[in-house]
Amino acid sequence: MEKRVTFNERWLPYLLVAPQMVITIVFFFWPSAQMLFQSVVVEDAFGGNTKFVWFENFTSLLKEPAYYDSVRVTLVFSFLVAAVGLALSLLLAVMADRIIRGASAYKTILVWPYAVAPAVAGVLWGFLFNPSVGTVSWLLHGIGIDFNYVTNGNQALILIVIAAVWNQVSYNFLFFLAGLQSIPKSLIEAAAIDGAGPGRRFWDIAFPLLSPTGFFLLVVNIIYAFFGTFGVVASLTQGGPGQATNILVYKVWNDGFRGQDLGGSSAQSVILMLVVILLTVVQFRFIERRVHY
Amino acid sequence: MVENRPWLTAFSHLVVLLGVLVIAFPIWMTFVASTHDQATMLRPPVPIWPGTHLFENYREVILNGYGGKVGSVPLAMTLFNSMVMSLGIVIGKLLISIIAAFAIVYFKFPLRMTCFWAIFVTLMLPVEVRIVPTYGVVANLGMLDSYAGLIVPLIASATATFLFRQFFLSVPDELAEAARVDGAGPMRFFFDILLPMSRTSIAALFVIQFIYGWNQYLWPLLITTKESFYTVVVTVSRQVQVTDAVPQWNLLMAMAMLAMLPPVIVVVFMQRQFVRGLVETEK
Numbered sequence: 001m002e003k004r005v006t007f008n009e010r011w012l013p014y015l016l017v018a019p020q021m022v023i024t025i026v027f028f029f030w031p032s033a034q035m036l037f038q039s040v041v042v043e044d045a046f047g048g049n050t051k052f053v054w055f056e057n058f059t060s061l062l063k064e065p066a067y068y069d070s071v072r073v074t075l076v077f078s079f080l081v082a083a084v085g086l087a088l089s090l091l092l093a094v095m096a097d098r099i100i101r102g103a104s105a106y107k108t109i110l111v112w113p114y115a116v117a118p119a120v121a122g123v124l125w126g127f128l129f130n131p132s133v134g135t136v137s138w139l140l141h142g143i144g145i146d147f148n149y150v151t152n153g154n155q156a157l158i159l160i161v162i163a164a165v166w167n168q169v170s171y172n173f174l175f176f177l178a179g180l181q182s183i184p185k186s187l188i189e190a191a192a193i194d195g196a197g198p199g200r201r202f203w204d205i206a207f208p209l210l211s212p213t214g215f216f217l218l219v220v221n222i223i224y225a226f227f228g229t230f231g232v233v234a235s236l237t238q239g240g241p242g243q244a245t246n247i248l249v250y251k252v253w254n255d256g257f258r259g260q261d262l263g264g265s266s267a268q269s270v271i272l273m274l275v276v277i278l279l280t281v282v283q284f285r286f287i288e289r290r291v292h293y
Numbered sequence: 294m295v296e297n298r299p300w301l302t303a304f305s306h307l308v309v310l311l312g313v314l315v316i317a318f319p320i321w322m323t324f325v326a327s328t329h330d331q332a333t334m335l336r337p338p339v340p341i342w343p344g345t346h347l348f349e350n351y352r353e354v355i356l357n358g359y360g361g362k363v364g365s366v367p368l369a370m371t372l373f374n375s376m377v378m379s380l381g382i383v384i385g386k387l388l389i390s391i392i393a394a395f396a397i398v399y400f401k402f403p404l405r406m407t408c409f410w411a412i413f414v415t416l417m418l419p420v421e422v423r424i425v426p427t428y429g430v431v432a433n434l435g436m437l438d439s440y441a442g443l444i445v446p447l448i449a450s451a452t453a454t455f456l457f458r459q460f461f462l463s464v465p466d467e468l469a470e471a472a473r474v475d476g477a478g479p480m481r482f483f484f485d486i487l488l489p490m491s492r493t494s495i496a497a498l499f500v501i502q503f504i505y506g507w508n509q510y511l512w513p514l515l516i517t518t519k520e521s522f523y524t525v526v527v528t529v530s531r532q533v534q535v536t537d538a539v540p541q542w543n544l545l546m547a548m549a550m551l552a553m554l555p556p557v558i559v560v561v562f563m564q565r566q567f568v569r570g571l572v573e574t575e576k
Contacts (some may be wrong), residue, residue: 230510
């Protein structure tokens with residue numbers, strides 16, 4: 001899209017884009033270039049010698065079993081966050097869509113979690129599930145389940161899924177609700193006149209019409225689970241116990257800053273970059289398609 | 294509603310109410326914990342109704358931080374830092390992206406599309422992914438432990454630029470034409486016509502970006518080592534990770550409450566702008 005009417009100035013437009021461009025170049029392109037560079041070199045511990053090693057950082061990363069563990073944990077984690085989060089928020093949105101009285105009061109509470117930082121969400125759920133004083137772990141203990149996320153890897157994973165889903169539920173809910181409310185009432189009414197009950201109307205009309213929203217949210221949730229959940233993991237489990245919750249984005253930081261393995265960390269960053277690019281492209285392709293509907 | 298089904302309506306209320314209770318539960322328990330004394334919070338089951346120590350707990354964390362121990366920072370200071378950081382990010386983002394969008398939409402110049410794509414690709418790489426080299430750049434520029442270091446690297450944002458671009462493209466051409474006929478220069482047009490028209494977009498972006506700025510975790514965690522620059526979210530998380538033998542849950546939870554209060558207030562009171570901003574930034 002282009003404007004028909006434009007102003008003719010020689011220097012002004014450059015002046016106007018300059019701040020944005022300078023910041024983008026200094027804090028985005030420069031570090032990204034360095035990341036690409038560091039992923040193909042090895043530096044010794046004192047930063048003295050830099051040796052070009054082609055793809056050695058990548059091959060040694062791909063030989064590391066810990067990396068595959070992290071990939072597996074990340075995939076399981078993001079699948080659970082997306083699946084559970086989407087299912088719950090769709091259910092809530094469908095039910096909230098039916099409600100007329102009190103809807104705005106419900107909505108006010110349902111948007112809260114979006115405002116809570118992932119790191120703080122981790123703190124809240126860590127308190128509820130604290131092995132010694134947590135209310136939920138106390139209740140679970142009452143029905144014979146020993147919940148201790150500090151020592152049990154699977155339970156730690158469940159807990160970060162719960163915290164991440166909780167954190168993201170408002171976002172999904174608002175988009176599903178907006179999607180439901182944009183479905184033409186005449187369609188629903190026509191189906192009702194033809195004798196379709198609420199369940200039938202949902203599965204045959206609302207659900208297919210919601211699928212673009214659902215797909216969009218699926219991508220957003222995967223991106224969130226991959227990159228937005230650092231704070232949840234840092235507050236709750238720090239990647240442990242063992243490697244049970246060491247998701248890729250946490251591992252990049254952990255290896256780069258704690259482990260001082262710049263080459264390995266940069267190689268991981270480059271791989272993650274490819275993942276984001278892939279996801280973003282998928283998302284944009286899809287948005288383009290949606291415009292043509 | 295299409296037809297009246299009282300049972301189904303009751304069921305809907307039940308489900309939503311249940312959802313609301315589950316979603317509000319962690320926040321409620323955090324609030325309750327912040328109103329009791331330390332001893333009560335160490336004896337399970339912990340109470341589910343508020344106690345009587347609200348004011349002393351909050352006064353303690355705001356003025357002294359977590360238990361006045363070494364390394365604990367008065368929360369008032371971290372709240373101030375968070376406020377500076379998030380307002381800095383919001384204002385910086387809005388400023389640079391509105392003028393960049395103005396240039397890209399209303400001028401034809403060589404490199405226009407280059408600039409557009411350069412801004413566009415920043416979407417592809419969240420700061421979490423390129424964290425190590427970005428840290429290096431900021432360290433080289435001597436911006437560690439400073440407000441500039443907290444704010445500037447985070448204000449380059451494709452989303453805000455796109456939203457403004459989208460909005461400017463929807464502004465009728467006749468307005469710019471009329472301004473030109475009347476002899477108004479581009480900046481006059483920008484300040485007198487475009488800026489007032491962008492108010493709702495600015496408000497929507499303000500809410501979204503304020504939350505984004507306030508809730509930053511990894512970036513401030515890395516670049517602040519001096520206590521005087523700690524932000525509140527990082528401080529709360531750090532304090533929880535340093536597990537004491539006898540944790541003071543009442544104080545920790547009071548800190549968590551304070552850390553989430555400002556963005557929650559913004560979302561609840563600016564709900565309309567918030568929903569608008571959320572839906573529009575994703576277009």
